[in-house]
Amino acid sequence: MSSIPILEAPVCMLENSGEAKLRLHPEALEILQSIEQPLVVVAVVRLYRTGKSFLMNKLAKKKNRGFSLRSTVQSHTKGIWMWCIPHPCKPGLCLVIIDTESLEDVEKGDQKNDQWLFALSILMSSMLIYNSMKIIDQNALFDLHLVTKLTDLIKVQKGQEETGEDYRKFSPKFVWAVRGFDLELKIKGRKVTEDGFLEFALQLKKGKSESIKNYNFQREWIRDFFPCRICFTFPRPIDNKNPKDLDKILDHELVKDFVEVSKKFCSYIYDYAKPKCVQGAVLNGRLFATLLEKFVEFIHSGQAPCLESAVTQMAQIENSKAVEEAVQCYQESMEKLVKFPMESDKLSKHHRCDEEKAYDTFRKCSFMDEQQEFQQKLQSDLESSYKQYHSKNKHELEVFCSDRLRKVFQFVEKKVEQNAYQRPGGFKQLFLYLKCFLLENFYFKCPRAMILASNVLSEFQVKKETEMKIILQMDKDLTEKEKEITGKCAEVQHTQARDPAYKKPEKEKAARVEQRNQAQEEQVLQIQKQLEDERMRIMHENKLLLEQKLQDQQQYLKEFDDIAQGMQEEIDSLRFQAKPSEPDCVLL
């Protein structure tokens, strides 16, 4: 997993220029898309110049650079800004701080855009900080009236009447931050906690008058929509009446109580803000960016963002991407590890291993593929990819075998031309050579290729049938002749042994032996000459026969070509005739 990008400063995510359309900033989307970690999204809302940016900088633990603070009425941030940082306490999570400073900015005529920004902050955050000055009073609560309009601003399910329960499913945790609070935490003389203070402000009144109904309606909505809520009361950060340039003031110069509450506030957020979930699925940066795009698309088309539809569309987009990424991961790994040609057993082992990697990638990137529709698509894509590798491997194996065999055959052909095998046992030797070659090159190095190699060898034998037959025949003939010679030599020696001349006195005998030896040597030489002549004759005849056969073969091939061509023409003509013809025009 890649690490969380380090952002030196916040970036604008959604621009509210006051025109009809809110503009998503591609730079922010790109940053989000690169974050693979789950996001904890904390959004701060409400009026400008209530110290939101100052507080968010404390949350980001940044002293110098951060959300810019404005001490003038003119607000700098127009729209929603975001700042992504590694979570300070939970490794592996990314904390996204969202500052929506321009809500109800006096310069912005378009109230509708502000409402959308408020709705988006609620939709996108896992914790919402509602910032107010001084006290929780009717005015501050009135500003939360937008919550009562949420049914107009956000749809949970497609085309259904929605209940508070539906809204509660995605509502963020709610933190009320009261700033510049200088009252005592007492209600009717009794000390209360900060939460007790908030709950008191949200209490319902008894009565049935219209004003009481309105009073209660808002509170009921807030209580219903934010079942999980908490309150922090912050004293003034510095003693001066008009705290300007707070960002330049060091921590030890701030009021001690303020520093303490700030710490408590930050710890609470670090501990309790959960990763953002929609319909039970945790959002990482990429999913968050897609969802945000979908919501803005809804707004631009004049509809309230519908959570269910956005999630379905997001799932389609994300799962298609997940399939693509998984197939790519499979192919990259196969290309890297497979060296063509290889034994099909090994290839299938690689396939199984890389297929597992692909499923892992898919599981990491897919989103709510409950019907396993995309997983099935991945399965069939991987199968067809494997088929391609398999047939590529088969082809390369054939090429590899043919290449090797061609080299041997070239060698054999040369030897055949030099009549190296035209001797007794020549055929056997040739055959043995081919066999040894196959064993050495294929069986021991690549046993799977042996079958293919044997096929190619058979093809060679068919092609060279004539030569092989001649070599075989010559082997037989010469072996016969050799036997004949051996027989004749044995006969001569036998005759010598029985000749009485050999038994005469030594001298005479020696002379006679000498004489006979000469005669026999001559006889043997004569027989050998005869045999050599015979061998030359057979070789010559065979050579002529071979030439004749080769010529015949060429002739046959040519004739077959002609016949085949003739047949092809007939076939073409029959095909043409068999083609359905255009109906004739009928004149009425």
Ligand SMILES: Nc1nc2c(ncn2[C@@H]2O[C@H](COP(=O)(O)OP(=O)(O)O)[C@@H](O)[C@H]2O)c(=O)[nH]1
């Ligand atoms: N009185 C008071 N002023 C604050 C506090 N926090 C920030 N400020 C000042 O209020 C001005 C606006 O602050 P800023 O954080 O930009 O407010 P934002 O518009 O809500 O983001 C700046 O001059 C800050 O120095 C606070 O807690 N109390």
Ligand SMILES: [Mg+2]
């Ligand atoms: Mg601000």
